[in-house]
Amino acid sequence: MKILVARSVEEWNRHAADIVQEAMQGAAEPVLGLATGNTPLGMYKELVRRHSAEGLDFSTTRTFNLDEYLGIAVEHPGSYHTYMKEQLFDHVNIDLSRTHLPKPNPESPEDEAARFSQLLEQYGPCDLQVLGIGTNGHIGFNEPGTSFSAKTAVVELAESTIQANAPVFGTDPESMPTHAITMGIAEIMTARKILLLANGASKADIMKLALQGPVTEDVPASVLQRHPNVVVLCDEAAASHLSKA
Numbered sequence: 092m093k094i095l096v097a098r099s100v101e102e103w104n105r106h107a108a109d110i111v112q113e114a115m116q117g118a119a120e121p122v123l124g125l126a127t128g129n130t131p132l133g134m135y136k137e138l139v140r141r142h143s144a145e146g147l148d149f150s151t152t153r154t155f156n157l158d159e160y161l162g163i164a165v166e167h168p169g170s171y172h173t174y175m176k177e178q179l180f181d182h183v184n185i186d187l188s189r190t191h192l193p194k195p196n197p198e199s200p201e202d203e204a205a206r207f208s209q210l211l212e213q214y215g216p217c218d219l220q221v222l223g224i225g226t227n228g229h230i231g232f233n234e235p236g237t238s239f240s241a242k243t244a245v246v247e248l249a250e251s252t253i254q255a256n257a258p259v260f261g262t263d264p265e266s267m268p269t270h271a272i273t274m275g276i277a278e279i280m281t282a283r284k285i286l287l288l289a290n291g292a293s294k295a296d297i298m299k300l301a302l303q304g305p306v307t308e309d310v311p312a313s314v315l316q317r318h319p320n321v322v323v324l325c326d327e328a329a330a331s332h333l334s335k336a
């Protein structure tokens with residue numbers, strides 16, 4: 092596992108975008124696993140900049156997002172469909188038919204999870220999977236206690252996840268979805284390379300536990316210690332509890 096600690100926001104964004112760009116340019120039809128949330132915002136901004144300023148080409152790239160909420164419309168401002176459109180897809184030359192997210196309002200969530208899992212099997216593995224981390228150690232929406240052998244599934248969000256993400260859903264906490272579809276840990280682990288992103292002091296404890304503590308299903312991100320090709324990109328605050336060795 093390689094751990095990079097960026098000294099500035101610009102350096103962090105550059106490193107993150109470099110790793111994505113390298114994966115995109117390393118395959119004729121690259122497959123990217125993508126995350127949403129606050130952490131990767133600067134990475135997407137830099138990728139969009141490279142597309143317009145340097146011609147970074149997305150036309151043959153296929154993407155799989157880690158997760159999507161259940162019980163809201165695709166166009167809901169808090170959906171991950173909306174996030175991906177706003178942060179990346181609307182600004183680059185990606186073919187939308189090559190972008191895959193679980194649907195937030197399927198007739199049968201279980202069937203939708205199975206469809207997504209099948210697509211991943213058909214087009215995967217991802218050349219690069221980008222991950223954020225929850226303060227409870229979740230990756231995707233695989234909350235503590237999830238089996239390392241889990242595939243894409245309907246899941247219930249942990250209380251801490253609901254609280255962390257509720258602001259996106261406005262002032263009414265009741266409008267925050269309680270369930271989601273998430274790519275499973277077993278599928279995340281099939282990626283050829285994984286980029287784990289973390290920013291801010293609120294992630295310092297969980298980064299220490301996940302990367303340098305025991306590998307356990309109680310800390311889903313600890314499974315990454317078993318993956319042969321992981322790059323961790325932190326700012327100084329998120330890395331502040333990690334031991335050097």
Ligand code: F6R
Pocket residue numbers: 125126127128129130131157158222223224225229230231232
């Ligand atoms: C998002 C996802 C989540 C987030 C995590 C961190 O697609 O799968 O695991 O990466 O909750 O969120 P932020 O970056 O908002 O702290």
